[in-house]
Amino acid sequence: MPLINSPSASSDVVVLGAGAFGLATAAELRLAGYKVTVVAPEGGAASAIAAGMIAPAMETAIDGLSREQSAILKRSRVLWADFATRTGIHLQHMPAEWRGEGADRLATSLENNEFEYTYLPDHQWIVTEEDAKLDPEAALAVLSQGVERINATAKAVRFENDVWTVDFGAGSITAPHVVVATGAAAAIDGMPEVLTALISKIIPVRGQIGITHERLADHVIRGPGAYIAPVNAGSYEGGSVVGATMETGVREVATDAQLCEQMTNAAWALLGHEPVEIDMEWRAGIRGASPDGMPMAGPVARGLHVALAPRRNGWLLAPLVAGQVVAGLEGLSLPEAALDPSRTF
Numbered sequence: 001m002p003l004i005n006s007p008s009a010s011s012d013v014v015v016l017g018a019g020a021f022g023l024a025t026a027a028e029l030r031l032a033g034y035k036v037t038v039v040a041p042e043g044g045a046a047s048a049i050a051a052g053m054i055a056p057a058m059e060t061a062i063d064g065l066s067r068e069q070s071a072i073l074k075r076s077r078v079l080w081a082d083f084a085t086r087t088g089i090h091l092q093h094m095p096a097e098w099r100g101e102g103a104d105r106l107a108t109s110l111e112n113n114e115f116e117y118t119y120l121p122d123h124q125w126i127v128t129e130e131d132a133k134l135d136p137e138a139a140l141a142v143l144s145q146g147v148e149r150i151n152a153t154a155k156a157v158r159f160e161n162d163v164w165t166v167d168f169g170a171g172s173i174t175a176p177h178v179v180v181a182t183g184a185a186a187a188i189d190g191m192p193e194v195l196t197a198l199i200s201k202i203i204p205v206r207g208q209i210g211i212t213h214e215r216l217a218d219h220v221i222r223g224p225g226a227y228i229a230p231v232n233a234g235s236y237e238g239g240s241v242v243g244a245t246m247e248t249g250v251r252e253v254a255t256d257a258q259l260c261e262q263m264t265n266a267a268w269a270l271l272g273h274e275p276v277e278i279d280m281e282w283r284a285g286i287r288g289a290s291p292d293g294m295p296m297a298g299p300v301a302r303g304l305h306v307a308l309a310p311r312r313n314g315w316l317l318a319p320l321v322a323g324q325v326v327a328g329l330e331g332l333s334l335p336e337a338a339l340d341p342s343r344t345f
Contacts, residue, residue: 013329014039016038017045018140020139021314021318022181025181025307029329038147039168040150046207046287052133056074058222072320083322090233091134094132095127096220097127097221097222098222099124131220153169154188162303163176178303179305183288183310184205198300202309205287207246210242210264210282211239211242213279215230226269228267255282295321297328298328299341305328307325
């Protein structure tokens with residue numbers, strides 16, 4: 001179903017932002033019976049500039065996460081099977097490998113966090129079957145189905161008589177609830193201090209990724225300096241992505257040719273090939289991260305909710321964050337205290 005581009009003047013919930021967190025939350029609300037309107041500019045959100053990893057095992061090992069943090073990733077991974085079925089997202093189960101230096105440390109982390117894996121120490125090679133992936137372009141399209149969409153940037157918000165009004169330049173829309181899922185963007189005029197203070201703590205992280213029509217791998221391969229993953233849907237179906245940088249504090253969306261070349265060379269090294277010239281489209285997206293690396297999800301004021309700070313695990317954590325926002329909106333206890341936006345940083 002295509003997006004609806006003739007918005008009405010009111011809705012049950014207005015979601016600001018159309019990335020993984022925003023659209024996953026919109027989809028959960030729609031499935032719960034709410035009329036949902038998404039306000040976001042046309043163009044790719046940072047979630048589109050991603051490989052779509054649903055990878056609690058590898059992310060735990062690579063980042064050296066605590067057992068508590070790893071458990072959060074695991075819980076969201078468990079939610080994905082049902083979430084994918086209910087929304088229609090194609091969740092792809094495929095092995096993920098680590099090749100090269102650091103394999104010993106990763107194996108220890110996987111062991112400590114009770115992930116299933118195979119380790120070949122002589123080859124510095126780890127394989128896990130616990131991770132999965134999706135194709136972001138296709139997933140964003142699926143999550144948009146049945147959701148009203150206003151292709152505009154929210155300029156201001158205000159709260160009067162228990163109703164929020166969102167101004168977007170060409171008009172406005174009202175709703176009793178607003179969900180802010182605007183990534184690393186600045187606070188919008190009219191937001192209360194409690195929210196502007198939270199947004200001020202979000203750290204921008206630039207991620208650069210390359211995409212090509214060439215099939216370089218049929219499953220996820222990671223290693224020092226790069227990863228390679230297949231693309232199985234969308235305009236680059238049958239191709240591959242190569243990524244990805246984690247550049248903390250950088251908001252510049254132009255790609256860096258030197259860093260892109262370094263990732264390309266690292267990717268060829270993972271494949272055991274000398275660098276070969278191929279057509280590659282390089283993209284950059286700006287993600288947001290909280291000081292403790294975990295998302296902010298839940299209510300912050302009456303009728304005002306957040307789904308922010310995905311860091312690099314936006315797709316993995318999307319069902320968990322969406323469920324947390326819906327729980328808060330319905331006045332229920334938040335299932336994940338570690339994601340509560342009122343926690344102390």
